[in-house]
Amino acid sequence: MQASAPVPNSPGERRTATGKYERILLKLSGEVMAGQSSFGVDPDRVRALAVEISEVAAAGVQLGLVVGGGNFFRGVSAAAQHMDRVTADHMGMLATVINALALQDALEKNGVPTRVMTAIEMRQVAEPYIRRRAIRHLEKGRIVIFAAGTSNPYFSTDTAATLRALEIRAQVIAKATRVDGVYDKDPLKHPDARFYHEISYLEVLAQGLKVMDASAVAMCRDNQLPILVFNLNTPGNIMRVAMGEPAGTIIRDSAVAR
Secondary structure (H helix, E strand, O other): OOOOOOOOOOOOOOEOOOOOEOEEEEEEOHHHHHOOOOOOOOHHHHHHHHHHHHHHHHOOOEEEEEEOOHHHHHHHHHHHOOOOHHHHHHHHHHHHHHHHHHHHHHHHHOOOOEEEEEOOOOOOOOEEOOHHHHHHHHHOOOEEEEEOOOOOOOOOHHHHHHHHHHHOOOOEEEEEEOOOOEEOOOOOOOOOOOEEOEEOHHHHHHHOOOOOOHHHHHHHHHOOOOEEEEEOOOOOHHHHHHOOOOOOEEEOOOOOOO
């Protein structure tokens, strides 16, 4: 694989002449790993997802991934309500490691070298997260899956994804969802929901739009890191996002909704 041009020291929407991003952070929910089921890992869905991600890597885009753990942890959320919050959050972090290993297996079966790096050390199954090592993996064309959140309770995987994106100097966070992008209300419940092609961080926060956690959106705003929200259920959308083609909603400063 040919080396990409150097990634700038500060995040931003810098792209190559072809329009594609050089390095992105893809944020996936744990639920996507379950497919049509409400719990666990659906091998067919994970294989299909791995194929799409592998095609993006083959196009020369450096990929970091963060996967949630909702397909496991939400299945025990009733019990977790009676647990200490710190214990419950650590359980959620471990659920993300299960998903990361499943996705790594599927990606490597597609011939893509992949590394799982965990914020909680478990050297027998994954590498400990070290920022410089993660960047080196990306430069060598390996996909890096960041698991176990930030290792700290009270932080969501959205916040973990934002932190990792900033640390690896990604040009954009691509947030995969079940809808086409950002709306003023839930389009699955409200047919008259208004779609935004483009919106600012401030508008997202002021309107209380449930795109990402407010802390994650604020971090992106403070560091000028764009967020691209797109529909994962539309085949080929991951590639469209990576190539800089119109897909979903872009969140950035001074945006004007259209």
